[in-house]
Amino acid sequence: MSATNELVKDAGHAHHHKDLAHHFDTLEQQHDANLLGMWAFLLTEVLFFGGLFAAYTIYRYKYSAVFEEASNHLDIKLGALNTVILILSSLTMALAVRCSQTGNGLWTGNWLVLTMVFGFAFLGVKSMEWGHDYKVRLMPGKDFFWWQYAKAAKDMHTHGGGHELPDMKNVKSDTNPELGVKGRQESEQARLFYLLYFCMTSLHALHMIVGFGIITIITYYAYKGAYSPDYYSPVENIGLYWHFVDIVWIFLFPLLYLLGAHLVH
Amino acid sequence: MSTISLEPKTLVAENNQVVNESVNFLNHDHSVSSWLLSLDHKRIGILYLVTITLMFLLGGILAGVVRLELLTPKGDFVASDTYNKSFTAHGIIMLFFFLIPSIPAVLGNFVIPLMIGAKDVAFPRLNLLSYYLYLIGGVIALTALLLGGVDTGWTFYTPFSSTYSNSYVSVMAIGLFVVGFSSILTGLNFIITIHRMRCPGLTWFRLPLFIWALYATSVVQLLGTPVIAVTLGLMVVERTLGVGIFDPRLGGDPVLFQHLFWFYSHPAVYIMILPSLGVISEVIATFSRKNLFGYKIMAFSSVSIAVFGFIVWAHHMFTTGMSPYAAMVFSLLTFSVAIPSGIKVFSWLATMYNGSISYETPMIYAFGFLGLFTVGGLTGLFLATLGTDIHLHDTYFVVAHFHYIMVGGAIMGYMAGIHYWWPKITGKLYSQFWGRLSAGIIFIGFNLTFFPQFFLGYLGMPRRYHEYPDEFQVLNVFSTAGSSILAIGYIMPLFYFGHSFFFGEKADDNVYGATTIDWTSTTSPPSPHNFEKTPVVTEEPYHFRLKESAVVSH
């Protein structure tokens, strides 16, 4: 063996903390590695969403008027409600992490369950919004319908007309070439807005659903008393993940919902 | 994780003599599940080795189809669509399923923990998941090929890929999406491993340059790959839903796709070359028996290549009609990558100067690398220079340039690394004669294949042409002839490595007299847990000194 390397530490398996994985030397090393790993992963998520944000930014600038008009047709109240729900869920998550650090398995589990309750509430509100969008044909598929809807909504606001939008069941979609050209470009631009809206919020929702799966498993272990001041990395890491999901929403909400002069209407 | 007994195994030979064979990571458990579900970074590295070798052979066969068609000016070997699908598949397989994983997934996985005194990588289960993501992504991609292939080119430019192509673009995009996550998780694993699992005394500036190179590579993998995932995702959404993100008829911008695509794909080429630069540093230091010249600058140059790699992407797009001012900025930034690359080449030469150089196969590959990487890098300058890029863009000049870097550079580095660490991995020696011979054949075949393509490009022959004007035939014939020699050179290692694995002479623990702890503190092959006792490092790397017992060179 080379003279440069003195063999000092014994890497035997004799005295082994039950939570220490065999390839780590100390609990501290394990904790640091897990934490750094989660931060690195979140960095990749920033770039993952970043691609969508970049595409959104470019088209937001290019088609500003239509994007603002389209944004007006998202329900700002539900969006704001969801923002509050998600922030509350981050609070309960932070409390869960704190409890795991003090070894309080019962309340770690309880706060985690509450976090999921808020999370489900968020998804519930989101589903309501999407259901409504589907009904008024704002889903960016073949059936997308913008121009006459927007015009009708505008008429409704300016003429103080009734609260019912005209019956659109029998009106053909915007992509139908028979409908005519006026506003077709606006329709495509609005469709792009809704596509980006659905892509970004779906990706966000998918991250939440994956989060639920992981939180469930961690909740189970929390109730079993698996976490202690020596070993609480899984809770800390899922906490980081959840806060990240929250922060993404904090960016999505103003970018998607708060464009344009909402308050003027 | 199953418990592993460290007791020496007792074997009974045919003449009833008891033979003691020490336990190593290869022989401690022969069951299939212990290999396929292994959490041992060394075994996972071997799984990758087998799979990417198969991918390389497939990519090579596709290259053969391309070169055979190009023997004659007419498109008489395969149909147009078949040719287009062949070069597309060649590009996708070679880049995503061979080059990007090659050194990191095979050599990085195997060597990094050994080189930093760790028992494994930071997240062994994530490591196994990375392998299976790679495998699944590969299966999906191969499914796309078997269903009928993709004809968009590996660059998937819109609106052809999003609206006009009738091939299996979406299936292939899903396969690439999956394999991208393999790359991201491997990068993440390596970063945390290098940050947190170094043995006592191993400070950052005592790390071998191979580690620095892989660290820089991992950062690029981590940050760049998510962007291509989202870009391919958007393209698939456009294909399936018919929205106009990239289609101008619907208000989209085809050039936006190119920006998003190249934002990853340019750093991707640095993922391919940086690890090779690390291998060459190890090889040249070891086989010159001399410390690497300018260690700190070499470490910083790897990191700066990774950083600069992120800000030059639009040099692939100079003829798209972009603003001339933007073009000038990207051109200037592109030159910035040349400087650290040049510094590396000069530093390697300075390492060899006054050294004690032996000619084992890895060093032969390193000699070839020096010349070919230099040519590849310098021909990049033609493309960085705006005045010449306009003429050379999308011609065979570009094809020649990137093959010099990726094959003459990256693959030579990979081969050097495999030949260097083979005795450590298998505990066996291979025939230096055949190793050196195949390195020489590869060098000759490679130059004959790709050097004529510089001229073809300057003459104006466009890329991705399977029919071409008669005046281009002579150079194409030379190129195809060279490719047949290159193929022979690449097939030879299968034979002598195969022979070595089963019948090779036993290798010493430190065959070449290297100074890094992967060689000095582990057995060949290493034991399952790598180290009997955790090493402690007290010196800078590449500190060669005379030992009591002379090291047996082979």
Add this chain to the structure above:
Amino acid sequence: MFDEFKWLPEQASTIAPEVDMLMLFIVVVTVFITAAVSILTIVFAVKFRRKSETYIPAPMHGNVPLEIAWTFIPVLICLVMFSWGVKVYSNIVVPPVDSLDIYAVGRQWMWKVQHPEGQREINTLHVPIGRPVKITITSEDVLHCFSLPAFRVKQDAVPGRYSSLWFEATKVGTYPLYCSEYCGTEHSRMIGKVIVMEENDYQNWLSSGAESGQALQGRKLFAKLQCVTCHTGNAQAKAPNLEGIYRKHIPISHMNGKKMPESTIVYADDAYLRESILYPNAKVASGWESIMPTYQGLVTEEELLQVIAYIKSLNQGQTPPRVDNTPTPAAIQYKNLNNEVK
């Protein structure tokens, strides 16, 4: 195959020798550095080969003058290459003001070329020698690239926008035109020819078999598509006067529905004219309402080029009269919610 073999492409344009000279410089640098590295590799490998197993060379701890030299000399060389490249590039991308305008539209898998005087060609481009020629390029479907190696220029044909290249031919002859952006099955067959002729021969070629000029065709479209309904050029016009508008600076009040600051001005080039026809809301001229319907889907790229050629040719007082009893074409009528025609 040896009959046609060439090492270097012909130099057939004014920019070709500039590009070749720059190329030569980079080749010299490349050859020099490659030779130096290769020779040093071989020399060192031989001179410093291992002669004894027990000899360990002394470690080398850097050499500052050497490192400074091999950092800054490459920086210098790179700066020279970059600046020289920019100089040549600026000559490549900026066409002279008096260039002959020709239009090329790429589509799978052919090039359609149109001369301003009306001549149309497929996969061929006739040009006169000694005059700057500017090709305005677009695509009808996917990306293509109009590539002229003998002139050392190329430019991508991007659907949805105009791009351009220019050259001045210096030698009579026939030169290749390639598509160098992969565009599908017959990408390799999208090959054409550029035929450079003496000025007299070019004029002869133009007048033989030339259809009525581009601008004349454009005038017919100007009436047929009812542009003349609003752009009447008189005081009651509902739309701006287009006489002499080409290459003027136009004050803009709204862009895509968004109000712009007072000082917003755009330059009325070909791209602006095309955009105004297809996306009238993109830039609305100050003092006018945005009531112009869009013609997207109603005109082909070729027709667009003709209308634009006509507008470019329109001088003071030349707006044609509107014929009053021509009904508005159905396609551009407004329809309200009850599907009534307005």
